[in-house]
Amino acid sequence: MFPFNGNRTTYIWRIGESILQLSGLVVSEIDQQRAQEFCRLYQEQKDRFLLSGLAKCEVSTDDLLHLQAAGTVLLSGVQPTINRDLLVAFARELGGLLHSYISENFHNIIPETEVGSETGDWLLSLVEQTLRGKGEYLSIVAREIGVPLDLLAFFAVYLTRPLRQAAAPTDKSAFGGWQLGYCPVCGLWPRMGRISSEDNSRHLWCIGCETTWAFPRLRCPFCLEDDQGKLGYLKIADTERYRIYTCDSCRRYLKTVIDQGATEISDGGFDAQYLLTSSLDVTAVFEKYIQDFVGFAAFDLQDSAAAKRYREKVTTQT
Amino acid sequence: MKTTRRQFFAGAGAGLVSSVGLFGLTSQAVASPALKLKTSKATESTTICPFCGVGCGQIASVIDGKLVNLEGDPDHPINEGALCSKGAAVAQLHNNPRRLDKVLYRAPKSAKWEEKTWDWAIENIAAKVKKTRDATFRKDEDGKTVNRTDGIACLGGAALDNEECYLISKAMRSLGIVYLEHQARI
Numbered sequence: 001m002f003p004f005n006g007n008r009t010t011y012i013w014r015i016g017e018s019i020l021q022l023s024g025l026v027v028s029e030i031d032q033q034r035a036q037e038f039c040r041l042y043q044e045q046k047d048r049f050l051l052s053g054l055a056k057c058e059v060s061t062d063d064l065l066h067l068q069a070a071g072t073v074l075l076s077g078v079q080p081t082i083n084r085d086l087l088v089a090f091a092r093e094l095g096g097l098l099h100s101y102i103s104e105n106f107h108n109i110i111p112e113t114e115v116g117s118e119t120g121d122w123l124l125s126l127v128e129q130t131l132r133g134k135g136e137y138l139s140i141v142a143r144e145i146g147v148p149l150d151l152l153a154f155f156a157v158y159l160t161r162p163l164r165q166a167a168a169p170t171d172k173s174a175f176g177g178w179q180l181g182y183c184p185v186c187g188l189w190p191r192m193g194r195i196s197s198e199d200n201s202r203h204l205w206c207i208g209c210e211t212t213w214a215f216p217r218l219r220c221p222f223c224l225e226d227d228q229g230k231l232g233y234l235k236i237a238d239t240e241r242y243r244i245y246t247c248d249s250c251r252r253y254l255k256t257v258i259d260q261g262a263t264e265i266s267d268g269g270f271d272a273q274y275l276l277t278s279s280l281d282v283t284a285v286f287e288k289y290i291q292d293f294v295g296f297a298a299f300d301l302q303d304s305a306a307a308k309r310y311r312e313k314v315t316t317q318t
Numbered sequence: 319m320k321t322t323r324r325q326f327f328a329g330a331g332a333g334l335v336s337s338v339g340l341f342g343l344t345s346q347a348v349a350s351p352a353l354k355l356k357t358s359k360a361t362e363s364t365t366i367c368p369f370c371g372v373g374c375g376q377i378a379s380v381i382d383g384k385l386v387n388l389e390g391d392p393d394h395p396i397n398e399g400a401l402c403s404k405g406a407a408v409a410q411l412h413n414n415p416r417r418l419d420k421v422l423y424r425a426p427k428s429a430k431w432e433e434k435t436w437d438w439a440i441e442n443i444a445a446k447v448k449k450t451r452d453a454t455f456r457k458d459e460d461g462k463t464v465n466r467t468d469g470i471a472c473l474g475g476a477a478l479d480n481e482e483c484y485l486i487s488k489a490m491r492s493l494g495i496v497y498l499e500h501q502a503r504i
Binding site: 228 | 392
């Protein structure tokens, strides 16, 4: 059993250590053009399937306000209706796209054979558990099939992104009152931050649904630490473009891009920036900072004691 | 033909692909110290711009005691991240080759500056303040208790921050100084 129900921080620390043990091998950099190309192709696929009716979800303004007031993420209260056939077709196209950009490990994730009912069953199960942020399920499946967990989680997150986006409000100001560090739509921790060089405000980005929301500069989104002595960033030599924000309370880090303009990120959007900055992850890990696997929800259950304690911290601080 | 989930992955190798490598979307992706970037650990602290009475919030980034960046605090209710041209240049108060970092003294009628120690300066200032205050202090005036001295004035400077101004005003009021001013007027 994947020991994620135990001491989560301890386990994440061990993940960091295991990555450190991989030293001696080499990550090859990809260029910006390649990352942007991948993001563009993925975006096209996703939008095409979404427009075809891959997923539908009705969320009323009242639902939204109620969930926000409770600090509960949107997808804990509503679930999109998924078109099974389109999901399988999207998964196959996504598998092919990832295979061409990532590694040989992915070429069999979706079979070339005719789509059978089990394919749909498995994908629906994967989607359902991923939408709930059930990292434990992903880890069991990854171990059973011999695929690295992060690889499977990456696939699952990109597979479920249009489903999450179907539930997300199109109005970007809908989450103006959200003060928590995890995504208001799907409950994942942010994977990237952006500081606007125009007004110095910080926005966090969710890889699960591409939602962005404003968050205070001097507060850790992961543990809500606001002691300035414990917060800071790793300044990268020779560039002002990126920072790695760190918290010495929970040892988490957040890659952050310093960007021109007030709203939209430049150079290919968050996705491309996120994929391009693998060296920042390496650097953070070597400095003994950690991050959850992609696709793991901040809290397994929104009404768990840990989630409530986290939300209570915000109430106390404000 | 039905395909089981296990069969889906039958050909999927257990190659070494770390979290780090995956982000890079590479086929031979694994971590290396060689990719670690050179970094410096910076701390961020909030402070208040000293230049005028508006009191704009700022975030100061410090590495090894050296100010490396200063920007408007976006979460400060007054300026919401914005700074005027003077506020944006506050870092130059700290990082400035013309900034005095030792005591210079010019004696009455002298044309040259002499370098002195802080101890010497503090003792001399204290002695002069005491002498002047003792000579000019008034306890009563027109039958009213005033407890003040007109013999000393204090002028604050724009490079003083909020906390320094507070301490100076408290210290001067405790001496009975009423000519207490600051140049923070724009």
